[in-house]
Amino acid sequence: MEHMKPEEIVGLFKGKFGDSIIDSKIESKAEGVKKNSYNTIWLKIKLENFKDTVKFLGNIQFPHFAIISGDDLGKEIELTYYFSLYYGERFKEISLNITTFLPKENLKIPTITDLIPGAQTAERETIEMFGIKVEGLPDSPNLFLPKDFAKDTYPFRRDEKGIYPLSKNGKYVGDNIVKREEEVKKVE
Amino acid sequence: MSKTTYSIPIGPVHPSLKEPMTFNFKIYGEHIEEVCLAPGDNHRGIEFMGMQRNPVQIIYLAERICGICSASHPFAFCNAVENAAGIEVPERGQYIRVIIAELERIHSHILWAGVAAHELGFDSVLYISWRAREEVLDLLEYLTGNRINYGVFMIGGVRRDITEDQMPRIRKTLEYYKDIYGKIEDIFLKDPTIALRTKNVGVLTKEDALRLCAVGPTARASGIKKDVRQDQPYSAYADLKVKAITPDVLTGEVNGDVYDRIVVRLLELVQSLEIIEQCLENMPSGEIVAEKKLVKLLNQLKRAKGRGVGRHEAPRGECIHSVKLEEAETPKVWKARAPTYNNLMTWVPMLLGQQIADIPIVVASIDPCIACMDRVTILNKTTGQKNILTKKDLHELSVQKTRRITP
Numbered sequence: 384m385e386h387m388k389p390e391e392i393v394g395l396f397k398g399k400f401g402d403s404i405i406d407s408k409i410e411s412k413a414e415g416v417k418k419n420s421y422n423t424i425w426l427k428i429k430l431e432n433f434k435d436t437v438k439f440l441g442n443i444q445f446p447h448f449a450i451i452s453g454d455d456l457g458k459e460i461e462l463t464y465y466f467s468l469y470y471g472e473r474f475k476e477i478s479l480n481i482t483t484f485l486p487k488e489n490l491k492i493p494t495i496t497d498l499i500p501g502a503q504t505a506e507r508e509t510i511e512m513f514g515i516k517v518e519g520l521p522d523s524p525n526l527f528l529p530k531d532f533a534k535d536t537y538p539f540r541r542d543e544k545g546i547y548p549l550s551k552n553g554k555y556v557g558d559n560i561v562k563r564e565e566e567v568k569k570v571e
Numbered sequence: 572m573s574k575t576t577y578s579i580p581i582g583p584v585h586p587s588l589k590e591p592m593t594f595n596f597k598i599y600g601e602h603i604e605e606v607c608l609a610p611g612d613n614h615r616g617i618e619f620m621g622m623q624r625n626p627v628q629i630i631y632l633a634e635r636i637c638g639i640c641s642a643s644h645p646f647a648f649c650n651a652v653e654n655a656a657g658i659e660v661p662e663r664g665q666y667i668r669v670i671i672a673e674l675e676r677i678h679s680h681i682l683w684a685g686v687a688a689h690e691l692g693f694d695s696v697l698y699i700s701w702r703a704r705e706e707v708l709d710l711l712e713y714l715t716g717n718r719i720n721y722g723v724f725m726i727g728g729v730r731r732d733i734t735e736d737q738m739p740r741i742r743k744t745l746e747y748y749k750d751i752y753g754k755i756e757d758i759f760l761k762d763p764t765i766a767l768r769t770k771n772v773g774v775l776t777k778e779d780a781l782r783l784c785a786v787g788p789t790a791r792a793s794g795i796k797k798d799v800r801q802d803q804p805y806s807a808y809a810d811l812k813v814k815a816i817t818p819d820v821l822t823g824e825v826n827g828d829v830y831d832r833i834v835v836r837l838l839e840l841v842q843s844l845e846i847i848e849q850c851l852e853n854m855p856s857g858e859i860v861a862e863k864k865l866v867k868l869l870n871q872l873k874r875a876k877g878r879g880v881g882r883h884e885a886p887r888g889e890c891i892h893s894v895k896l897e898e899a900e901t902p903k904v905w906k907a908r909a910p911t912y913n914n915l916m917t918w919v920p921m922l923l924g925q926q927i928a929d930i931p932i933v934v935a936s937i938d939p940c941i942a943c944m945d946r947v948t949i950l951n952k953t954t955g956q957k958n959i960l961t962k963k964d965l966h967e968l969s970v971q972k973t974r975r976i977t978p
Contacts, residue, residue: 412654412805413809414660414665414804414805414806414807414809415662415665415804415806415807415808415809415810416662416807416810416853416855417809417810418809419804419809421802421803421804421805423880425878445781445782447784447797448784449784449889449891449908449913450891450893450906450908450912452893452895452904452906453904454895454903454904463893465880465891465893467802467803469802470795470796470797470802471795471796471797471801471802471815472801472802473801473802473804473812474802474803474804475802476802476803478803478880478882480880499782499784500782500783500916501782501783501784501785501913501916502784503916504912504913504915504916505912524609526609527614528614529614538616538619539618539619
């Protein structure tokens with residue numbers, strides 16, 4: 384199979400999705416004594432085109448999916464999906480990291496498990512850690528957090544829904560945990 | 572008579588995985604009809620803890636994600652931070668990293684072989700293989716000071732050099748493994764009973780492995796030529812000729828069963844020995860770490876801004892760490908993913924249609940730690956009658972099956 388160059392892949396995405404691509408970057412890393420290099424592509428894409436991007440990626444080759452990482456930016460949550468293409472040959476694999484942004488008032492993202500079933504565990508983790516609704520994924524009890532974990536509390540959030548919200552000077556305070564413990568006591 | 576299925580929960584305590592596991596099996600007679608996985612009863616929140624520490628402190632936390640992969644996680648994490656902060660590792664440091672990582676692979680694969688033999692009822696093989704594993708643990712202790720949790724990795728390189736007078740000791744261990752490899756291969760690949768218990772058991776097709784994003788020996792045994800050391804050669808692997816090993820190299824065919832997973836791991840033992848030899852021969856001279864002064868390094872990391880991804884082929888498969896640095900003491904994001912996280916789902920197609928007695932070896936075949944098998948309850952739904960199978964009973968069932976089918 385003829386492999387595309389990273390520039391060609393970025394070009395292909397830009398041609399297809401145009402203005403939806405907020406930013407793109409190609410990184411090359413070379414190590415060892417001989418300094419051969421491999422490539423990583425970083426794409427930032429608008430949420431409305433996210434699913435189509437993953438679908439489009441499948442046209443190139445069935446991608447290997449690694450993990451989702453997230454970051455609470457305040458007004459929105461940034462999710463990065465890590466894929467890779469072209470495994471099987473030395474130095475040929477290209478990592479492709481797709482980042483998208485979800486506004487806090489509407490934390491929803493379509494599932495990609497219909498395209499890549501292996502993504503289910505990672506999607507469930509984002510649901511539990513960030514309180515994001517993944518559309519198309521059936522409800523299930525907590526996989527990572529305890530089954531009786533406090534409702535509407537998400538460990539990786541940095542706002543009032545996090546477990547340790549930040550105080551004004553930027554330090555972690557335990558108010559939220561104390562409050563929740565009191566609530567539990569009241570119920571008991 | 573109506574069809575009665577039994578429900579068998581296995582787990583949930585599973586101390587050595589990042590996500591402890593519970594299995595819920597629906598059993599009809601001896602056959603597994605439905606598998607439900609429930610991880611995470613003991614999530615330790617390591618990523619959350621890490622995000623309140625500086626990157627150098629995280630290395631030691633990452634080392635403790637898994638006791639066996641205690642070189643893999645710091646390797647991937649250091650790669651990620653170096654990537655984000657733009658630090659270049661001196662070549663000698665890269666070679667030492669690879670030597671430690673490959674020694675770890677040898678000890679992990681032999682440990683796995685022993686566990687697999689134990690699950691089949693070959694306890695003498697367990698003792699023999701774990702005795703053989705001691706040799707590499709002693710070498711790791713000699714080189715790093717510790718048998719596990721080596722404390723060798725540092726952002727920008729390694730903390731301990733491998734000196735010229737340590738070389739003979741390393742070569743002695745390599746010779747030891749070359750000597751006994753023939754015996755190990757003989758026991759695992761030519762024994763008719765092991766073949767009976769592992770061939771066509773726990774099959775994972777190539778399609779399923781791709782769809783479920785399997786990694787490591789689990790994926791390679793199903794015929795996917797995927798190995799980070801080959802696909803994106805990082806560190807000193809960029810100089811070494813590493814090729815992903817699939818079982819057809821030895822047997823000429825790919826079945827994706829437990830036997831193939833044994834084949835892949837045994838061949839990888841030889842591959843690791845070769846990699847270490849190449850490293851020793853071509854080891855460049857020079858510094859082992861980019862920045863020796865810790866205060867200076869921490870200051871540099873505090874000013875760094877950027878994102879980085881580090882990947883490493885751990886004994887169980889691709890281990891990936893992602894870091895986001897934002898000019899602060901602590902990283903804004905640290906995401907760590909162990910290989911078993913991706914291999915979890917492959918248990919479902921592997922276990923469907925198998926027998927209860929095959930659960931131990933199939934579950935062990937992707938190389939998790941199977942301490943979770945300490946207690947099994949068999950519940951008869953219609954009568955409410957409860958039988959508790961301990962790990963001992965389950966193991967006994969497996970041993971009996973071995974005896975039953977051995978001619």
